Amino acid sequence: MLQRIWAVMQKQFIQTLRDRRxxxxxxxxxxxxxxxxxxxxxxQVDHIRTVVVDHSRDQRSWSFIEALENSGFFDVLYxxxxxxxxxxxxxxxxxxxxxxxxxxFLGAVERGEAQALVIIDGSDAMTVQSAYNAAxxxxxxxxxxxxxxxxxxxxxxxxxxxxxxxxxxxRVLYNPDMKAIIFMVPGIVAMILQNQATSLTAFSIVKERExxxxxxxxxxxxxxxxxxxxxxxxxxxxxxxxMLTILGLGVxxxxxxxxxxxxxxxxxxxxxxxxxxGLGILVSTVSSTQAQAQQLVxxxxxxxxxLSGYIFPREMMPKLVRFAGDLIPMTYFLQISRGIIxxxxxxxxxxxxxxxxxxxxxxxxxxxxxxxxxxxx
Amino acid sequence: xxxxxxxxxxxxxxxxSHRRRGRIEAVAGISLRVAKGETYGxxxxxxxxKSTMMRLLNxxxxxxxxxxxxxxxxxxxxxxxxxxxxGYMAQRFxxxxxxxxxxxxxxFGRAYGLSAAECAERVPKLLRFAxxxxxPQRLAARLSGGMKKKLALASMLIHNPEVVFLDxxxxxxxxxxxxxxxxLLSALRxxxxxxxxxxxxxxxxxxxxxxxxxxxxGRLIAQGTPHDIRxxxxxxxxxxxxxxxRAAEIIAGVEGVLEVQTYGRLLRVFVEDARxxxxxxxxxxxxxxxxxxxxxxxxxGIEEAFVYLIRRQRQGEMRxx
Numbered sequence: 162m163l164q165r166i167w168a169v170m171q172k173q174f175i176q177t178l179r180d181r182r183x184x185x186x187x188x189x190x191x192x193x194x195x196x197x198x199x200x201x202x203x204x205q206v207d208h209i210r211t212v213v214v215d216h217s218r219d220q221r222s223w224s225f226i227e228a229l230e231n232s233g234f235f236d237v238l239y240x241x242x243x244x245x246x247x248x249x250x251x252x253x254x255x256x257x258x259x260x261x262x263x264x265x266f267l268g269a270v271e272r273g274e275a276q277a278l279v280i281i282d283g284s285d286a287m288t289v290q291s292a293y294n295a296a297x298x299x300x301x302x303x304x305x306x307x308x309x310x311x312x313x314x315x316x317x318x319x320x321x322x323x324x325x326x327x328x329x330x331x332r333v334l335y336n337p338d339m340k341a342i343i344f345m346v347p348g349i350v351a352m353i354l355q356n357q358a359t360s361l362t363a364f365s366i367v368k369e370r371e372x373x374x375x376x377x378x379x380x381x382x383x384x385x386x387x388x389x390x391x392x393x394x395x396x397x398x399x400x401x402x403x404m405l406t407i408l409g410l411g412v413x414x415x416x417x418x419x420x421x422x423x424x425x426x427x428x429x430x431x432x433x434x435x436x437x438x439g440l441g442i443l444v445s446t447v448s449s450t451q452a453q454a455q456q457l458v459x460x461x462x463x464x465x466x467x468l469s470g471y472i473f474p475r476e477m478m479p480k481l482v483r484f485a486g487d488l489i490p491m492t493y494f495l496q497i498s499r500g501i502i503x504x505x506x507x508x509x510x511x512x513x514x515x516x517x518x519x520x521x522x523x524x525x526x527x528x529x530x531x532x533x534x535x536x537x538x
Numbered sequence: 539x540x541x542x543x544x545x546x547x548x549x550x551x552x553x554x555s556h557r558r559r560g561r562i563e564a565v566a567g568i569s570l571r572v573a574k575g576e577t578y579g580x581x582x583x584x585x586x587x588k589s590t591m592m593r594l595l596n597x598x599x600x601x602x603x604x605x606x607x608x609x610x611x612x613x614x615x616x617x618x619x620x621x622x623x624x625g626y627m628a629q630r631f632x633x634x635x636x637x638x639x640x641x642x643x644x645x646f647g648r649a650y651g652l653s654a655a656e657c658a659e660r661v662p663k664l665l666r667f668a669x670x671x672x673x674p675q676r677l678a679a680r681l682s683g684g685m686k687k688k689l690a691l692a693s694m695l696i697h698n699p700e701v702v703f704l705d706x707x708x709x710x711x712x713x714x715x716x717x718x719x720x721x722l723l724s725a726l727r728x729x730x731x732x733x734x735x736x737x738x739x740x741x742x743x744x745x746x747x748x749x750x751x752x753x754x755x756g757r758l759i760a761q762g763t764p765h766d767i768r769x770x771x772x773x774x775x776x777x778x779x780x781x782x783x784r785a786a787e788i789i790a791g792v793e794g795v796l797e798v799q800t801y802g803r804l805l806r807v808f809v810e811d812a813r814x815x816x817x818x819x820x821x822x823x824x825x826x827x828x829x830x831x832x833x834x835x836x837x838x839g840i841e842e843a844f845v846y847l848i849r850r851q852r853q854g855e856m857r858x859x
Contacts, residue, residue, distance in 0.1 A: 164648060164651060165648070165649055165651070167648070168645055168648035168649050169649075171645070171648075172634065172637065172641075172645045175636075175637060175641060176634065176636050176637065179636050179637075180636065372630075372632070372634075372635070373628060373630035373632045374632050374633065374634060376598065376628040376630075376632055377626070377628055377632035377633070378649075379598060380596055380598070380621050380624070380626040381621060381646065381649040381650060382618065382621055382622060382649065382650060382651060383649050536597070536598050536599065536600065537593060537598040537599060
């Protein structure tokens with residue numbers, strides 16, 4: 162039995178290494194993705210191009226606009242005369258936001274009833290969120306500042322800061338600078354592992370069917386389970402190399418801190434890989450051509466990306482959608498991966514996810530072993 | 539030796555056909571017996587059920603009805619034992635194009651449980667036998683059609699099988715390579731007493747078999763030695779060469795003519811007592827103003843017998859409903 166597994170493995174390794182072009186793509190793709198994510202994706206949007214409509218043009222309005230600019234989120238491009246003109250600037254894409262200050266801002270501020278309007282281009286979700294938060298934060302701290310100074314003036318000797326009833330300070334754990342790459346690396350690892358493990362396996366089996374070699378294999382003493390294992394091992398090796406590449410680049414190039422145990426992570430990744438490989442076998446049993454397998458793999462990948470929490474936080478999803486996400490192995494691995502890499506937690510805190518993955522891997526493997534037929538029909 | 543290697547009893551296998559929206563019987567009740575050391579040729583047109591029969595005998599399909607055994611092993615329950623003692627060459631070139639010639643042989647050797655030492659001993663021998671010893675390092679995909687077939691034959695012989703199944707082994711191969719391939723088979727038969735079960739659409743290959751089965755629409759319509767099969771033709775054969783296709787119609791109307799077959803400009807006419815009738819046949823055609831450029835009595839081949847038998851089968855079917 163071992164000899165037959167070894168025979169299939171050897172053959173598979175030779176074939177993998179001989180197809181240089183495919184191998185290059187397999188290895189280069191994750192690297193490309195990591196660099197794209199690392200340099201192009203920023204979840205926090207700043208330096209939003211902004212136009213200003215200032216009907217007051219007094220000291221207060223200037224200092225408010227200055228405060229907005231100093232926050233780093235808004236770059237004032239130029240001043241326009243009216244709100245309509247400001248909206249036109251956003252329409253034409255010259256600006257993403259506009260600040261409108263009504264007449265007599267100074268007087269209104271003194272009376273405590275000042276208003277300022279911030280118009281945001283809503284076509285980009287990230288911009289909206291960042292601009293919205295930034296505008297509110299800036300306005301709040303600006304008001305507090307004004308209030309404090311006012312009180313200090315009326316009650317000399319009073320300590321301004323002590324007058325604030327509540328002071329909220331936010332400290333972001335694990336990722337204080339809110340760098341996207343730190344958030345992304347554990348996700349990319351999960352995605353690469355799932356996608357490559359599934360597609361490599363599915364393709365290598367479907368290829369035998371397409372080429373007709375499966376018929377020749379079926380008449381040898383090689384059993385389906387032996388064929389499966391022999392085909393999986395080389396794919397595990399390739400997927401592991403990819404995982405190490407991403408982790409290495411993430412840690413050493415992008416300076417993503419790896420907080421937890423690398424060994425724990427390795428075993429968890431292996432478990433996840435095995436369940437993805439099993440998924441690949443399942444895909445192969447229902448596809449008769451590589452193109453079909455490709456489509457199926459994509460059909461699995463997209464819900465995985467959307468529902469697992471890779472891009473969108475699962476907390477915001479409706480219950481039913483979240484339940485659908487519970488059926489996807491990537492959901493669990495993503496939690497494990499973020500737990501170990503970013504938060505540095507141990508097995509004790511992710512054990513329920515580990516159990517879910519184990520069950521998943523067992524079910525997928527049992528299904529795929531059962532569906533892999535020894536006969537042609 | 540002695541005894542039977544392959545036994546099939548009333549095998550049936552149907553598949554769902556999308557085109558005909560129903561199940562069609564690819565194999566519809568075939569029984570046959572192949573003795574050890576015998577070469578059996580299953581001859582028939584495309585779609586007659588040859589490949590299905592092959593796969594049934596190798597346990598790749600489960601029959602709907604009937605049973606079969608190879609080397610006394612049941613094709614459904616003991617197919618693994620069958621695979622141990624048999625070699626199977628699928629119709630398509632089913633070796634790995636991205637492996638070299640030697641790697642292909644070694645892979646199948648290891649898959650059949652041969653030790654590395656056994657492989658090292660047998661691979662060069664088989665390469666020499668198949669005439670591939672000059673390019674063991676060539677990728678299988680870069681071999682010519684004939685060489686691919688020889689490599690496939692060599693890889694199915696690596697575990698010294700007792701019986702081999704060849705599904706149209708010379709399809710798409712040039713005539714010289716075809717002859718070479720059959721010479722290899724003859725050598726195997728002589729050296730090891732190998733039982734060979736072969737499917738082919740080529741009638742000349744049928745002549746090289748001990749027993750021939752004619753398969754048509756899932757049924758065996760005739761079975762026997764090539765001599766027996768030829769003997770099924772009525773009368774004797776006269777070959778007439780003319781340049782007018784109308785000659786066939788004229789001759790068919792002549793009294794005592796049992797069968798007319800057209801092969802281009804060649805007419806093969808079956809009559810009793812050919813030697814005496816030949817002049818009358820030529821005369822009948824020339825009476826219509828058609829020139830006859832040649833006429834002789836000839837030995838009929840399997841092909842003529844096959845055409846005759848299929849035609850008779852079709853006429854029978856038309857009369858039946």
